[in-house]
Amino acid sequence: MRKTERYKVKEANSLWHIYKTVPFWKVVRNFIVIQLARYTPFLPMKNWLYRTFLRMKVGEHTAFALMVMLDIMFPEKISVGRNTVIGYNTTILAHEYLIKEYRLGEVNIGSEVMIGANTTILPGITIGDGAIVSAGTLVHKDVPPGSFVGGNPMQVIYDKEEMDRRTKEDVFFMENS
Template sequence: MRKTNRYRVTESNSLWQIYKTVPFFKVCKNFIVIQLGRYSPSLKLKNWLYRTFLRMKIGESTALALMVMPDVMFPEKISIGRNSIVGYNTTILAHEYLIEEYRLGDVVIGDEAMIGANSTILPGVTIGDGAIVSAGTLVHEDVPAGCFVGGNPMKLIYTKEEMDKRQLQQK
């Protein structure tokens, strides 16, 4: 189960009430910073922009590839450990706006994790240290440390023990 906080709405759907949940100018600023970062060829500049203006926690030597899309409304709820890779065009969400409610949840990506291109990470998910997420995966639940997962819906492909055994066989 994802770790999200749920907030009921009583009027129209929650997206129509977006600026009751997050200030308009915050969204505008975040959008501009994220667009600069998405197209920046400099990993250092991108990490600096995201740490400084979005308050994202990004570890040393972490690489967010071209076109990665952090959450526009709540980027401060995203934490990525050191020496991790987030692949091309991945979306990291910390919010969900639904018909009768909206949900917020922290996204935690551990150290030395690898997220494949075109993946989507939903709010309230933790991806453990050394985990590998295959390209195109919908991450809808926690990923244990050292595991290899993939697919839509996401499934466990190899446990940490199986991954360790495979790496020993390749040496």
């Protein structure tokens, strides 16, 4: 189960109440910063923009590829560890507006994580250190450290033990070929 806080709304759907949940000028600022970062090829500049203007926690040497789309409403709820790669056109959400409620949740992405292109990460998710997320995955539940996951719906393809065993086999094969 994802770790989100739920807020009920009355009458109109929760997106109709957007500026009761987040200030208009915050959304405008965040939109401009995120759009600048999406198109810049300079990784240190992206991380600086995210840390400075969006109040995100971004680890050293983390790389956000082109076109990564961060949550415009609550980017401060996203944290990414060190030396992690976020693939092209990935979307990271910290909110979801539904008909009768909206939900907010922290997104914690560990260190040494690889997230493939076109992945969507939903609010309230933790991706453990050393995990690999296949391209095109809908991350709707936590990802265990060191595991390899993929698909829609997301499934664990290899757990940490299987990944470690396969890595040792690959090293052995490369050394003996």
